[in-house]
Amino acid sequence: MIDRIDGKVFLVVSFLLGLLVWQLVSMTKAGAVFAGPVDTFDAFIQEAKSGRLLEHIYASLFRVLGGFALALVIAIPVAFLMGWYRVCRMLVEPWIQFLRTIPPIAYIPLVIVAQGVGESAKITVIFVASFLVMVVSIYQGVRNVDVTLIKASRVLGAKDRDIFFHVIIPASFPFILVALRLGLSAALTTLIAAELTGAQVGLGQMIQEASLYFRMEIVILGIVMIGIIGFLLDKLLLFLERRLAGWQEVRSV
Structure with a gap:
């Protein structure tokens, strides 16, 4: 029933x-x-009418998507090189495994000294968090490609280039889509830490400022908005995963 x-x-x-x-x-x-739902909703109405909420959302989305996109562009080739070439794997993998155990917030002092408190500093912190998550996920996808497919391709006369583009990449594609979801989640969870680098606007900055004045309804509103944005973006990626990788019958969690 x-x-x-x-x-x-x-x-x-x-x-x-x-x-x-x-x-x-x-x-x-x-x-x-x-704060309860009613107080939080009232805060939402007030912030939306003033235009401040939209400004905060836009700033945070720009940072999250900017750091996430940059991480994706770099993570894909690095992960494939690690998975395809043993020398690259032996040289790079230890550093990837080492760096991913360090919380992104630990890099903030270095980032501020190196880049100041501009937008590039915030995007860099988000980039680091997303990149380390995605490169590991995509790398595991490349390493988990069925060896039988590779051997069968070689028997049929396929060259390394053909195997890479027609076997490795298609077989790893579902892992790339999963890495996208994990990387986006990492970007959102690092947002508040990234906005510790002197942000004037942004949902993380809104939460921090509201907490100083004990405006807990604004704090809850900021948390809820980050959750809603993350939920919608994740659903979008899940939709793309089902459309683009449905032929592999991938079951998303």
């Missing part, structure tokens, strides 16, 4: 339950620091 219920119904029920839990928590002692 439950299996016959449309997934959209569960989505609505889940949303309503979430609002109910949110409201109940705000009515407890935690309500002093956890």
